Amino acid sequence: MAPRKPSSTGLSARDAGRLLPCLTAFMASTDSRARIAFDPLEFPHRYRDPRDIEVSALLAAALAYGRADLFRPKVDALLQRMGASPAAFVRELDVEGARALLQGFVYRFNVGTDVAVLLLGMGRALREHGSLEALFVQGLDARGSWHGALAAFTAALRDVPMAPLRKALGPERGLQHLLPSPLGAGAAKRLNLFLRWMVRGPDGVDLGIWKRVRPSALLIPLDTHIGRISKHLGLTRRNDLSWRTAEEVTASLRALDAEDPVRFDFALCHYGMSGVCPTKPVVEHCTRCLLLPACGTGQKTVKAGGVRATR
Structure with missing residues (x-):
């Protein structure tokens, strides 16, 4: 089912004016370099060649679900066995090579055959298009929408x-x-995460190796952490983790930065992952939060607790 036309932002100019400085200060306070060590983004940062970055990034993003201490060793082991150049490995990969690499592989929902499809699909894309970027851009040109481009991208990768x-x-x-x-x-959180890595930057977090796609086109990689914090900050009123909600959050973020709407994603996601902004608000956390002036939930929590902010 194709998503509906993106909704317009519900973020007023007044709300945007209050939120932007809070988010800017919040992002400046985030030790992004230290947080990368706990993020699947650590894997593509190991490489310098753009094709190796693409391949390692898509593999890491695809398996980046569940606990990081469980999926990171799985990704690391695969990349170690793929050698110094993951791109060269997948270009030459065949079924027998996939069997040797992935026999007995299991990670939660996925088995070796699943990962083999991804690796073989990436190898075919590199041989036929020269890069994963070229394959994605082909879909973007043909479909004319972000959802359509991603749909074409995944369909092409699975065509093995x-x-x-x-x-x-x-x-x-x-x-x-x-x-x-x-x-x-x-x-499609993990796919949009991969695209954020490829398109934004380079800025010390995202790698910015794709030059034919603009950061303004990106969609927020929506997960439970971003969804929760987005509601707190008034970026969306929706409760689900759907494409429509991701569009609504991104539309609100475009009111803050039309050219780079997802630049706050890394900091906000890791804030949610850290437990400092839990599902059930904690008064002591809210009083110290740099986002409190723009956070309706935090303000209600502090008021109900009868305490003053200590930021």
């Missing part, structure tokens, strides 16, 4: 012969979770 893979590694199990196609109405 399945019968030989199933014979070598067994049936797929969580391929739709790893690489959704059709894309559907979900937020």
Whole structure:
């Protein structure tokens, strides 16, 4: 199902004027370099060649679900076995090579066949298009929308012969979770995370190796942390983690920075992951939060607690 037309931002000029300095100060206070060590973004940062960055990034983003201390060793082990150049590895990869690499691989929903589809699809994209960027841009030009471009991208990556893979590694199990196609109405968080890494920057966090896509086109990688904080800050009134909600949050963020709407994503997501902004607000945390002047939930929590902010 294709998503509806993006809704207009509900963020007023007054709200944007109050929120922007809070977010700017908040981002400046975030030790992004230290946080990268706890983020799947650490993997593409290991490489210098753009093609190696692309391949390692998409593999890392695709498996970046669940606890970081569980998926990071899985990604690390695969990249170590793929050698110094992940791009060269997938360009030459065949079914037998995939079997040797992925026999017995299991991570939560995914088994070796699922990951083999992704790796073989990336190899085909590099051979036929020269880069993952070129494959994505082809879909963007053809479909004319971000959702359409991502749908075309994942469909192309999954266009590999399945019968030989199933014979070598067994049936797929969580391929739709790893690489959704059709894309559907979900937020596609990990794919949009990959695109943020590729398109934004370089700024010490995102790598900015794709030059044919503008940061203004990016969609927020919406997960439970971003969804919760976005509601606190008035970026959306929606409760679900759908594509429409991601569009609404991004539209609000464009009122703050039309050219780079998702630049606050890394800091906000890690803030939520850290537990400092939990699902149930904690008065002591809210009183010290740099976002409190723009956070309706935090202000209510502090008022109900009968304490004053100590920032």
